[in-house]
Amino acid sequence: MADDEDSEDVKAAQGGDGEAYGRLIRRHQSEIARRMWRFTRDPAAHADLVQEVFVDAYRGLNSYRRLAPFSHWLHKIAVRAGYAYWRRRAREPARA
Numbered sequence: 001m002a003d004d005e006d007s008e009d010v011k012a013a014q015g016g017d018g019e020a021y022g023r024l025i026r027r028h029q030s031e032i033a034r035r036m037w038r039f040t041r042d043p044a045a046h047a048d049l050v051q052e053v054f055v056d057a058y059r060g061l062n063s064y065r066r067l068a069p070f071s072h073w074l075h076k077i078a079v080r081a082g083y084a085y086w087r088r089r090a091r092e093p094a095r096a
Helices: 002-014 018-036 043-059 070-091
Strands: none
Touching: 002 018, 002 070, 018 043, 018 070, 043 070
């Protein structure tokens, strides 16, 4: 079951196991990638957003308390990254 695998890999990744975090990325990358298309249709920006989600998740991994499935926690990070992307785009000057 993915939740059991996630739980084991999260615990290992919190302890510094990079391979465990790699497994988490592989397990969730396609779902996060689908979700991020909501925020941009630009392939380069999309790839950057997906990467940003996993970097943000790695940085905040020690704050994950296992009160909800890892996938829910990761999706919240993805949505926040998407909204931050929209805010950054709104501040950019219009292109001629």
